[in-house]
Amino acid sequence: MSIARRLFMERGYLGMNMDQIAEASEYSKGTVYGHFASKEDLVAAICTDNIRTRGDYFQRATSFSGRPRERLMAVGISDQIFVRKHPDHFATEHVLNIGSVYDRISEQRQNAFFSAKSAAISPIQAVIEEAVSRGDLIMPEGQDSCQTMYGLWTQSVGHHAVVAQPKVPPFEQADLDTYLWYNYQRLLDGYLFRPLSHELDYNESRRRILDEVFPEEQHVLSGVWAGEWPGTTSGEHQSGENRPAANQSREAGHEEHHRS
Amino acid sequence: MSIARRLFMERGYLGMNMDQIAEASEYSKGTVYGHFASKEDLVAAICTDNIRTRGDYFQRATSFSGRPRERLMAVGISDQIFVRKHPDHFATEHVLNIGSVYDRISEQRQNAFFSAKSAAISPIQAVIEEAVSRGDLIMPEGQDSCQTMYGLWTQSVGHHAVVAQPKVPPFEQADLDTYLWYNYQRLLDGYLFRPLSHELDYNESRRRILDEVFPEEQHVLSGVWAGEWPGTTSGEHQSGENRPAANQSREAGHEEHHRS
DNA sequence: GTCATTTCTTGACGGATCGTCAAAGAACGC
């Protein structure tokens, strides 16, 4: 698997082949096929392994001692660290999502894959549910915390998909990592997930998370993402300009609904 | 191309092959390769075509006569319609994002692909910029409207990626289309993008958008997504429970920062 | 109408790679 992982990173999915892997290992192709049902099965094994690691990062992130929303931001940070340390991961997962490849993976490994995925998500779900029971997040009737989870999840999935592609205008020069962090905040503010981004200095939280939870790993983020809002030095900015302006918020409305 | 599209939908990327396509058409393989540099090149051609269609939907959606935020919701609706009418699209785009496939596509078609992509996005960008100039969206200093765009975009990309995969807990039973709509609203509320979701009846907007912009296409959404918030019958719900609670929002904060 | 030239079309072929399997080899039991 480690050989396959290396070849995958060096040459990509199409570039690597099973003969290479057999040759690079000290075994033959037949033996390799004794362990993996197909090329896709091998990729699935690598991917499952990565997802477990990712889940471990999430687990650690959610163990941060802070408010639930801070712990969600810790998850976001852990995801940044994970992707830096395992740059092959999303490429492998991507391969599995091509149509009809799941058919070529042994049932056993499929189960391992899906349960790893589910297990990786669950600590995040737990944090959101704690936020609900604590009163930090109030879900309107008829809706569940899964929805919040889905918003964060799709934003993460979409982000990783977009950064893996060649950049397209208007995102050519953008710092997409910072965009993502910012949009997490906006989404959670939209949910009125307390404390809102202007109620707490999340830059300070970020520093604490890096120091307390990821002291060994934080160096991979150096130079990538300063963790400060552009144009500001601390939490000053949020609490100044970007808080919900509730007084005005009830004035504008239906009367402007139909415009020419 | 239409034959290739059909075969792609029926058998998937791995299942279709160039001999089949040649045979199904009235030409031979050599002639097919006269039009497309490779199998991937053919998929890229199909995908580019789909993206142009998608861009046309976005263009139509943004032509809706309403507030910028309503027009963004129209884009979301148009995306739903598009994906119902072109279920093959994301599978094709997905294939192109496998590592090192862009190398196997003719330069010409690569350019066509990327400019189609960029062109599809641009009307959305224009709406957001109009919102900024109109005062519906106030971007804090040092940030640009691109960021808002990115939030919506990643949520859309992530959503389409997730629904294409086998569902994993805790999303097994969830109505992910509704989740997406809801999260769009939460994100834009987080940006304080006016009118906020409780300031305008977006269910009413949705009905108007479907009737005015997509009278021919709206039937594909029947049964998929009622367009009403779960457990409510109109905009009643948003204006009741889910508005930003600014009075409390300045109380909870740093004092609860460090918890045991 | 005929022949030369250019353009288009063809499908057999080479090459690459996946996955199998009969045979060789190693390990084990007695």
Next chain:
DNA sequence: GCGTTCTTTGACGATCCGTCAAGAAATGAC
């Protein structure tokens, strides 16, 4: 030392991509 069982092997069949020399058709000159 011998038979049985488990493991390993790499040659092989099968699939499929992309090419290209040869053939067919179209065009043009006279």
